[in-house]
Amino acid sequence: MTLAEAKPDIAGKNILIVEDELLLALDLQSIVEDLGAVVLGPASSIETAMALLGKDAPDAALLDANLRGSRVTPVAEALKERNIPFVMVTGYGRLAMAEAILEEAPRVRKPFSPEDIRAALADLLDTSP
Numbered sequence: 001m002t003l004a005e006a007k008p009d010i011a012g013k014n015i016l017i018v019e020d021e022l023l024l025a026l027d028l029q030s031i032v033e034d035l036g037a038v039v040l041g042p043a044s045s046i047e048t049a050m051a052l053l054g055k056d057a058p059d060a061a062l063l064d065a066n067l068r069g070s071r072v073t074p075v076a077e078a079l080k081e082r083n084i085p086f087v088m089v090t091g092y093g094r095l096a097m098a099e100a101i102l103e104e105a106p107r108v109r110k111p112f113s114p115e116d117i118r119a120a121l122a123d124l125l126d127t128s129p
C-alpha cells in the first residue's frame with residue numbers, strides 16, 4: 001500500500017514546505033507528493049516562503065524552525081493570521097524554542113519517516129484514516 005492509499009484525504013491538498021536543507025526539502029517534497037498532495041515550494045528562506053504565501057493559499061505547512069540562522073517565526077505568524085495550520089519539522093527539542101507560536105505548534109522530530117509526515121498532515125488537516 002502506498003502512502004497515498006493509506007491516507008487519500010490528503011490528496012489534492014496544497015502543502016507549503018519551508019526547509020533550508022536541500023536534501024531534507026527534497027525528501028519532504030517526495031513524501032508529500034507520494035501522498036497525492038501539491039507542494040508549494042520548497043522555500044529555503046523566510047523571504048521565499050512569504051512570497052509563496054502572497055501568491056498561494058496552502059491548506060497546511062511543514063516548517064523548519066531555523067532557516068540559515070533566522071527563526072521561521074514570521075512565516076508561522078503569517079500562517080496563523082490566515083488560519084493555516086502548520087507543523088514544525090525540527091531537530092530542536094521543546095525547550096529550544098523561545099517563541100510561543102513555535103513552541104506550541106505540533107512537532108515532527110528530525111530524522112522523520114514518511115509515516116511521521118503523513119500522520120502530522122492528517123492531524124493538521126483533520127482527516128480520518
